[in-house]
Amino acid sequence: MVNIGAKGAKFSAITNSQGRADISSLTKYDSLIIQLFSYDAFVVSQQDLSSSDYTVYLKSAIFNQDEFVISATRWRQSKKEVPQQITAITKKDVQLQNPQTAADLLSVSGEVFIQKSQQGGGSPMIRGFASNRLLYTVDGVRMNTAIFRGGNIQNVISLDPLAMENVEVLFGPGAVIYGSDAIGGVMGFQTLVPELSSNDDEFITGTAMIRHSSANNELSGHADISVGWKKWAILTSFSHNRFSDLRMGANGPTDYLKSFYVQRVDSVDQVVENLDPRTQVSTGYSQMNIMQKIRYKPNKKWDVEYGFHFSETSDFDRYDRLIETTPDGLPRSAVWRYGPQKWMMNT
Template structure:
């Protein structure tokens, strides 16, 4: 999920994933840069989503799940459903989750700096500071989210497996709560500070082949297209100017991965990868009274391109029942055009 604008900070892309559609999660501690690149210099988080199953014993596989959840801390309302069908050669899975979070309520023994004693409301076109009758209610923390997933699986022969995955995640606007707590003098600094809808979509085709030969025991080829969109919107207290900054990223990826083992002690992984990022970034300043929009500075260079080409080799030796030795190398070329 990493892109040219991925970073640590307040906006984490991991919230785009649907926990109800996640089959398992793996966390690999330590450097994973040989296989995954420099972004994985300290650890790797791997998320594996639900996969459709084929028919077994000549019987069509049919399965489904449904769940509803609520929470008193933020009046959460979540609904989820997934259904799967599997035949001899074709299998399908559809998943959908809708979530609505209201404002978060903190515990009575929480830190005082998180209390929401007052907030800004715009009344009759004028920003006013309103006393919060319930300071433990963190006004302006709620948001909504929709997750959709479609999987199609085809097995043309015993040692071939084709998987198509279509993923979509979208949120509503959601406030940047920590920015809404800042003061400038006696007044709250910001009248508005929120992220626009965070959109993530991915279409991925994966081809697996198993069968021992000279070059590999298992082979995987993956081609994927990702689209990301995020935006920031803010306005100072009693300012007429609202700032809009919008970013999009189009990502194309291609991976070829091979695995070869011998004598039950030796295992070799090798492969190549290509990643192409194109960044769209715009800025706009809006006068909230006149409705006039003016071009503003963008967060990143609009039209910037970040590309990566890599090849890797990883060797693993099972020295004994308790000892495994591993060595690897990666060659990476990165190009950037951000003029």
């Protein structure tokens, strides 16, 4: 139903099912305001309305909305057409938040809880589910999370957060279109896509950045470049991260202070005093990510893409195990390491 009113009027007219309305009570106003949801408001004078035989055509309001590769149906469609709850993290979000790891990237949404036992950790939790009850997809290829243990794991950090085009998180049991592994939800990672040229000229685009963080003395670098022609395009992405020992804030809980660490001297473990208990000794690690993509689009119906992904992390300790002590006050563990962890995929 169309609403017809006037500026300053205390009442308005509503059209019937045939689109007709009685506006005799509005004739004293110079112009009328005609409104309908999803259409632009139309202001018309009484004289123009009369000359047009009281017939008005409204213009549809156009809302430009980005399309998403929705994990729920695996088809490119508008987000509003999918009934499940979906959270999208765009490339602009990544550039703004500048996350250190892929686990930190997921936390950008504010709707995925990340469990961390150490700096090199990051286990997503959705609706209370984690590990082998969640599913990861990279460029549409599902990862075999069914082999994961029931406890929290940090495999998601193998992905490069700076090489993401967008990330979509699908919540709830509707995600089981992918199988029982996705009972908690699906995290779909879409990496950078090689861009084709719209004309006969070569199209080159890319980004680069260097980052330093004082909290963990991080030094990271990333670069990606895409070269495209009309039918062919290639993309190369490289990232390297070096994280030193994490230093906690001055107002943190004393339970996490590290007053000691274990050092190997002459084949014997020795307890050494930590002069700065806020420095979480042995939490530092390094990581390297490489991605290479080739795209071929001979016509409008065919679009073929090959991707090579490689990631490698150094070993890193589980911090919560290193601060545990025996009843005698001695460290319960000298080391508790994960890694090195390598991941390679061809798609």
